[in-house]
Amino acid sequence: MIDAKRRTTPERGATVEMVEESAATGRVREIFDDIKWTKQIDFVPNFWKTLASHPPLLDDTWQRLKRVMAPGQLDARTKEMLAVAVSATNGCSYCINSHTAAAMKLGMTAEMYGELLEVVALFNATNTLADALQVRPDVFP
Amino acid sequence: MIDAKRRTTPERGATVEMVEESAATGRVREIFDDIKWTKQIDFVPNFWKTLASHPPLLDDTWQRLKRVMAPGQLDARTKEMLAVAVSATNGCSYCINSHTAAAMKLGMTAEMYGELLEVVALFNATNTLADALQVRPDVFP
Amino acid sequence: MIDAKRRTTPERGATVEMVEESAATGRVREIFDDIKWTKQIDFVPNFWKTLASHPPLLDDTWQRLKRVMAPGQLDARTKEMLAVAVSATNGCSYCINSHTAAAMKLGMTAEMYGELLEVVALFNATNTLADALQVRPDVFP
């Protein structure tokens, strides 16, 4: 059964203990420093402190996120907006909050966000319609 | 029980009869014409021919899609890429095919598509991690 | 790796061998007969022939479905329409086809189906909006 204290004690996440910055050593500390420097923030978000309970998962996830989210053919803001679209479709609260804020920090205006929401809502509706109606693939007439 | 002929007869979709262009009259014909003109294509995709079995649904869906997908603060290609991200997360085949092709037509290069896939795959992974670990909301340190 | 023949040989399902009616004996035969009698059809749908590869799963699933889908405070057609709503939201093709056909057999008209589709599409959109916007629970003003 779930240990309720696990959820209510502030220094823990729900299913594992977070690694606080003051307790981070070695590779975990290096990654924590890299996260703060890369994101230009002065604290380590809970997602990363929680992943640190499994250092290989922290390392792999951070390296990939850092590489994938770097500007390329798509700019950083577009990538964050795609992250919001995925997170909203999956209903992941932490991720929605985190990436909406990140996209705003990168210049997503209220108008852009409104348009993003319209697109995301529309395709969650039409995806269901296409599935419900079992629409056959298009062939040339 | 399912009527297997319903699925295998070419002039039908899986759960309803499509309205073919030659059979379209009145409001449905107007919308079909608007779809072809707006998208600059010479046939009506099956999604719309299927929705035409319920004219109010065709009308409402097309008017909204036309409005939502028009360039605004976000350009048309970014909107189609968001549509691909949502459709891939939902696993809707018809929609994935349709919007990937539309994004390509609007200039999404192979490199952009590769980056889109990386972002979509990454956040489907991290969404699950954030949920699995029940990451607590960030508060200021 | 996947055995491609497994998918293309007609007498098999994709991941397990179906139990054909002619090969059914004992408890599986009893359930097959009960399915045909209860649904008033003259063949056993593939879903049940596939579940028969694991008789306890066939038995448990059929007994539950038979009990749950029987008319109660909700009539059988409403229950089938709820099944369509769930299956469309999950994008399960087999289930969508099967339960749409079943609902039609129980009297769901084209108009009712159109309204069902509108509701299902609407709430797949608004669910995403409520999640994306992280709408706070209502409290009395």
Place this chain on the structure above:
Amino acid sequence: MIDAKRRTTPERGATVEMVEESAATGRVREIFDDIKWTKQIDFVPNFWKTLASHPPLLDDTWQRLKRVMAPGQLDARTKEMLAVAVSATNGCSYCINSHTAAAMKLGMTAEMYGELLEVVALFNATNTLADALQVRPDVFP
């Protein structure tokens, strides 16, 4: 990064500022009044106050919801029960709470709700089974 104050300040939603009733003007005020009148309630639920941060999204969503949820071939209660089925399948807390309460207000009894839950749970199970087993479409024997 996420702005934690954004989530904890009562007069805000998580990702945007809500428009309070006292601050609503013009078209937003008209829609707020229509929501209260149509639903016969004396406050505007947070979903709509949050959507009001993007007035075109508020307008489009409310007009569609009002049209779609009006009694037609399906009565209002059946439509709300379909909304519950979709929202539960998607795991959208706000929507589940809102539409369960709405269905109850429209006369869904505890017995009906229990049957609804049984159907929704059953098909979330069988959808997965049909997918897992890759059940082939039925053809006539």
Place this chain on the structure above:
Amino acid sequence: MIDAKRRTTPERGATVEMVEESAATGRVREIFDDIKWTKQIDFVPNFWKTLASHPPLLDDTWQRLKRVMAPGQLDARTKEMLAVAVSATNGCSYCINSHTAAAMKLGMTAEMYGELLEVVALFNATNTLADALQVRPDVFP
């Protein structure tokens, strides 16, 4: 509309009233006792107290869970880990917490949990890639 008191009054769940242990009689009490004895815990978790508002759903769900989760060809810990994988993929908080704790009680170590998370995250990513790319079924070369 949602009744906010329903959500904030401690002796209620969000959409129905829970049946407290002290109020349980007859078949519900028998099941409550069986839950505590089977799980070797001294209280009835909220999931079961909530299901008790619909006794047939409580009875059916508990009997099936008890049968399905009993050790068979798969041991109890592996079954709980599968439950965590499903619950994380669906993003069900209560279920994630409950089954992660249960798996830990059955001996899932931090290392095993880390590996579980890696697998679950990986396949949520690759599932989306396979869908996005519409990968064709393998055939023998």
Place this chain on the structure above:
Amino acid sequence: MIDAKRRTTPERGATVEMVEESAATGRVREIFDDIKWTKQIDFVPNFWKTLASHPPLLDDTWQRLKRVMAPGQLDARTKEMLAVAVSATNGCSYCINSHTAAAMKLGMTAEMYGELLEVVALFNATNTLADALQVRPDVFP
């Protein structure tokens, strides 16, 4: 609009061209060889030939999959069974087929598979029930 030839021409996947083994050079060839050697198969599955259209995605995905799926505290078969549970919950056909076959190759018996299906079906049902009922977190009595 979707290019129907894209879907029906055998040497293509649905949204990108696959890289055939005979056309693979450099890093892609190395990875293809590693896939065949690691999996002890004599052809490259379509998933990897499709990812090869974006070499960095192929490289990153394969390296991660190879590391994550290697036996650790969890054995290879348990990891494949977790992959089946995730893929079935997401309804990803290609992945379901591929990982069910892989688990069977690693010794998953029909009985184990039946138990896996029971667990996966059960928790897709109970996840929805816990969400629908908005079950409150457990606290110590």
